Structure formats: C-alpha cells, structure tokens
Amino acid sequence: MPRHEVVSPIPGVFYRRPDPNSPEYVKPGQTVTADDPVGLVEVMKSFHPVPAGVAGAVVDFVAEGDSVVDAGQVLVILEVEG
C-alpha cells in the first residue's frame, strides 16, 4: 500500500494535541479522512492545523510533539486507503 508523508506547511513548533489538556489528534492505527487534522503548527503566535491531506490510516508520528520543525519536514506517515 502506498504511503503518504504529511509535511509541515510552515516552520514552527509542532503539537500533537489541540491544547495541553486534550487527547492527541490521532493515534497510530487510526483511520482519517483527508480533512482530519493530524497536528498543529504554531508559527508567530498563530496556530495552524495540519490536515492529513489524504484518506488513510496513521502509521506513525515522525516529528516529536512540542518540537521545532521546518517547512517541508515530515510530521506523520499515513498508509493511503486502497
């Protein structure tokens, strides 16, 4: 099955949760639609949800939560729906 890499559209800080007290957006094994957010990138005090981009199943996180990421850096790997 083809894999899809979800990359950060912008440099910033990557978060796996919408806020510190909420559960993670997605967990490995979970199926998502293209519009489902898989994480959040904070840049210059504004927060940008990162959509999965394709429908599929979450394989794994590549970027650590609360870590500094660059534009184009891989955040999450998905298995594309057959």
Place this chain on the structure above:
Amino acid sequence: MKRLLVANRGEIAVRIIRAARDLGIETVAVASEADLDAAHARLADTVVPIGPAPATKSYLLPAGIVAAAREAGADAVHPGYGFLSERADFAAAVADAGLTFVGPDASVIEQMGDKVRARQVAMAAGVPTVPGTVDGVSDVSAAVAAAAEVGYPVMLKAAAGGGGRGIRVVNDEAELRSAFPTASGEAASAFGDGRMYLERFIRSARHVEVQVLGDGTDAIHVFERECSLQRRRQKVIEEAPAPGVDADIRAAMTAAAVRLCREVGYRSAGTCEFLVDDDTGEFFFIEMNTRIQVEHPVTELITGIDLVARQLRIASGEPLNIGQSDVTKRGHAVEFRICAEDPDRGFMPGPGRIGHVELPGGPWVRTDTWLRPGGAVSPFYDSLIAKVVVWGEDRPTALRRARRALGEFTVEGVPTTTTLLTEIIDQPWFASGEFNTGTLEDWLAERAKPSGTGAVA
C-alpha cells in the same frame, strides 16, 4: 538607575534601549538562541543569553530573567509589552531581588489584571462600567425591574452558563417579558440554574483608550487613542486624537481615567481602555493595561512627551514634574502596524530571512523597527516587524503622509501587510473616520469574497 535590563525583544526592546541611552542609562539586552544577532542584542551595551528559541523557554521565564539581571549587574528591569509585562509574580520577583521594576507595584498589576476586581475599583472611583446586574435574577418581574436600571437594549445571559449559550438581546420590556421565561427555562435545563444576568447590549462601539502617567501620588492623562480597527482582537491602525470623540466625551473620559489611577495610587505609564457606544456616546471602562502599549508613539507625536523615558524617570523615584496643564496636544498622529503576514492568504505568517530593506523617512515620519538586511523573521515570536507612525497638522495631512510613507517601505524576503494598510487608507469609512470595532473584519470578509464586488483578487 545606572544599568537597565530590557526583558523583551523586537521593536519595543530597541525603543526602550534608545530611551535609556537618551537618559544616560546603560543597557542590558536578553536574547534567546534565535536572537543573539537580533537588533536589540546588537544595540544594547551588553547581552545575556537566556535560553532556547521558544519564548516559553526564554523570554517567559521570570527566574532566568532575574538571574540575567543579577549576572549583568543591572539595577532595574523594563518588561516592555507582552511576555512578562503584566505578570505580578515577575514584578514581585524583580523587587525581591532588590531591583527596580519599571512599572506599577505587583499588587496593582494583580488588582487591575483581575477583571472583576478592576471593575470594582472602577466603580469605587466613579468610572462608568457596562451597566449590568451583579447577581442573577430568577423571575420576570425582577428582570423587568433590573432592565429598567440597566437600560435597553439588554443582553440576557445564563448566570451559570458560558460559551454564548442562551444569550438573547431584547430591545424593550415587551420583548423581555416574552423572552425571559424561555431563556431562563433553557438555562435551567442546560445548567440546572435558571437565573439570568442582564447587561446593557452595546450594538456598535469604538475602542478608545486613555494614556495615563502616575508617580504613586499624582496622576495625569496624556489624552486618548482610537484603536477600533482590529483583526482578531489585534489592533492594526491606531490614532490620536480619536476622530469619533468630541471635546465633552474626551474631557469626561480622561478625567475618569485619572480618577481610576488616583484610586489605586498608580505609578508608571498605563492605559485605561473604554468602549464608546456609537448610539448614545456613553463610555464604559473595560480594563487597564499596566504597561507601555504598542501604540504609545501616536501619543508621543501629538504631545512631545517621551512615555518610555517618563517610565524610567518615575521608576528611579522622580516625581511626575509635569502638571495636567503642561500636557497639550497638537495635530494628528496615526500608527500602522506592519506584520510579516500575507493578507491574501488568510494572514498566514511568513517567517524567513530578510533581504533588502528600505525604511520610510522624511519629515514627521517615525519608523520603530528591528528590521535590518540579513536579519530574520523568526517563527517563534509575533509577526510585528515595524510600526510606521506619521504626524500631520490635521488628520487629512497625516493620512496623505501615511500613504507616502507606506509607499517607501520595502522589505524583501517575507510577506508584509503594507499594501493592505495602504488600501485601508483609501477606504471612505477610514478617510471619514466613521468606523467601529467591527468595521475592519467586516471589510476584510467582504474583500476576501470572490470578485464581482470590487474585491481584490
């Protein structure tokens, strides 16, 4: 005060370093790993590194800043705006370390930072607040009596609620009588409590704020600023004097702000924010900011008073040395906030390396910035890259000069809001000064629609 640590970054750190230098005070900058080569770090006499790039690990750590001040032999700390500037625990930590905090006492920051307590202080000082009930009311006749005092239109809110559920606006007693039972019933089933708060509904208002200076004993105002043009509660353009405020409202509002400062024994520069009701001309206190504001330069340009230098002199123990009658205003000043954001892509921030830079200059144009070629807009901090502030003998003159100055502003490498600001200058509602706190967002929403309505693609 011999050596001042500036606990901030960006344009305000640069602004504070300059004010200190003008007074012969040595300056210490603090810099995160992302800022070691930034303008404020280069400009200060010395710089102390304070940790990793994210502000939560550097600029927002009180203990690290106090340690930096000790290490550098500073005897005072200026917090700027944002970051730790309105954190009472930081002001207390600075004072406990035997250093001078450039701002009001920690207890005053705490008092004015709590909305309920600030409202109580305002009422004690005879400063008008948005009329409303203190306790919830549970039946129609009590609601009718309360609404008569609050004044229509009245907003009904569930006493136990939140998130806007059950909020209704009623225009007169008949509407209240019919709406109250339903609203109260909904509140009872949603929250188990049918009591309702009543508050005056302000349909359309301007955001006007009064600049104040106090030395702990005496207090004066330095006129008002109009700050209604906001996007997502961030101010975009500010001006002084406020175009929609007549002499009577100005006199009453500035007097109210001074009463509030005297009530708390305010020391330093501060700002009292008010809503001015477009329908009635009434003004209501919302909150007090116990720090220097981003938009302070417009006040400086119409009065000739250096507000940051005043903060430093008051903090060193000088009395105000300036009476109310010494404060006069002349002409009109407007500030434009230039941000590294792309207005045509939903104001997406655009961090990046800065290429060529051209800053506006010439008569009565002031550009407060940290920009320099080869610098970088960091993804870790806010997007404000420059404030272009212009003065003119009247508002039309200032706006013509603003159009000229914004046209001279060039920064390569990052997107900016400069052309959008120029577009705003050309809008009839801006030129005529007829706008309120909702105008900018309404216009932006219209502008974002696909063409056919004159919107820019």
